[in-house]
Amino acid sequence: MAASDELGALTKAFSGFGVDEKSLISILGKWHPEQRQTFRKGTRDFFIQDERQFERWDDRHVIQLQHEFLRFKHAIVLWTMHQWERDARLLKEALYKGPQHNVLIEVACTRSSEELLGARRAYHSLFDHSVEEDVAFGIHGPERKLLVALVSSYRYEGPKVNEETAKSEAKFLFSAIKEAAGNKNLIENEEVVRILVTRSKLHLISVYKHYKEISCNYLDEDLDGHLYLQETVQCLCKPQTYFSKVLDASMIPNVDEIKKEAVTRIIVTRADVDMKQIKEEYNHKYGVSLPNKIEDVANGNYRDFLLTLVARGD
């Protein structure tokens, strides 16, 4: 490989998601001290010129590198876990790092009733608390009621839906959204929360359908500006669209670590559920296949592991 190619390859090996172990070994392993110095002098991103005449690693990048090297380990551990433990730990982390409302909503709304119940049981074992008590304690503000109720729900999962009720609830949502126009307090509307938090998913899909007939827009579109309600509806009614969106927003260069973690989380938690539909949705929305996108932005073992997961069920 030509020298400049090697510099490029090494930079790429250290950038994006995960690290390219093979390139690091083959290139760095054979470089003489002068070549390594050229690398340090040449890459502004990773190294800074110290006042005492040497190039030092940028601390922030070293910290980021720690995340990148560990990304593969994290994915493997998460993948190996029992689903209940996985979800319980995701919920706990979401409370403690942030809190990350979107992750709480995602786990509470995209799992089946039995899966969510299992996660709640595991939460008792792991943390000696109920998830609802921790969410209630850790979340403040008007969104607390929504989130506590979402993690406590045990929705009916059978086929029966009362179309009349669905229609009238769609009508209600339409006028409630219109009235709240501009205000941030739609999330405090008890009836709106009641519908989203207690009704079965099939019922809500019917509500979603009726809503479109009344409004000409989709329910989640009209909920622009009410982020938590919007995410709740998307997760409940169109999870694959939601997941494609989050994946795409996470696979952007230089995005923050919290967003990057979404890639591992979504791919590991959906690989055996609806990865096929997510791939279709992703391709449809963004014109590029999900595996290709992953090839582009990810490196090494981490990339290979993701690709294997994404290919399951093909």
Place this chain on the structure above:
Amino acid sequence: MSSLSVPAHVPSVAEDCEQLHKAFTGWGTNEGLIISILGHRNAAQRKSIRQVYAETYGEDLLKALDKELTNDFERIVLLWTLEPSERDAYLANEATKRWTSSNQVLMEIACTRSPKELLLAREAYHARFKRSLEEDAAYHTHGDFRKLLVPLVSSYRYGGDDVNLTLAKSEAKLLHEKISKKAYNDDDLIRILATRSKAQINATLNQYKNEFGNDINKHLKADPKDEFLAILRGTIKCLVCPEKYFEKAIRLAINRQGTDEGALTRVVATQAEFNMKIIKDEYQKRNSVPLDRAIAKDTTGDYEKMLLALIGHGEA
């Protein structure tokens, strides 16, 4: 402890079914036979009886009972024959319907059952009513009652004995603060009652008493006619001393002008295989008369006989 007495030598399920079928056929019904069988079988046995009865006679035992029995006796036999989780689901559903609506019953079921039992009730609710308990509870309750009851029926409390005393102190203080301001429907007050484990709540209420001199319920009596305060007091009682709650429920049911059979039936049928012994002890302590005698005085006929059988009257 259960007050149910099952005979040492239980007849086979087939025999029980045959006897029950006999009790229905011919002129009138042999209520005594029904009481002597169903009144002395535990949940697993009743379940087998229902199954085999349906297989043998092609009819659900409950339907047969419904056809043959009436009024209070029928209600207690029907409720009793159901499995605990189905029974809770049935009562909860009844409590959301217009003519039988009862915030108290919803609260009672949500708070006196163990976390696991409440979960089973919610599962049974799905199966029987094709909706979730919380969606019906949310739909049929309003305002502050909804704010309190929906989280209560949705809770899955941690079931262990682990308690955080520092948290108990700070939450006791928080409760006192809200109560002094008469903010009875405050989000944090409801949060504590609806999400903390029973052991933790117990610790918190002990701290409350230590700090502020009185039982928390004494501070929740501002307005005797306020139904929400009554439900709040009931919630607390159900969570930390359910036997006292049930003793009072039975006492009020019996002392009322004419008896409140609904409440009496509900408490006996739901507690006979769980806490009835300790409730009987509470009753004796509080009223200086055994529960058997109070029930015998206040009720009659087959209804009385079934109640007495379930509370273990006359058994060794």
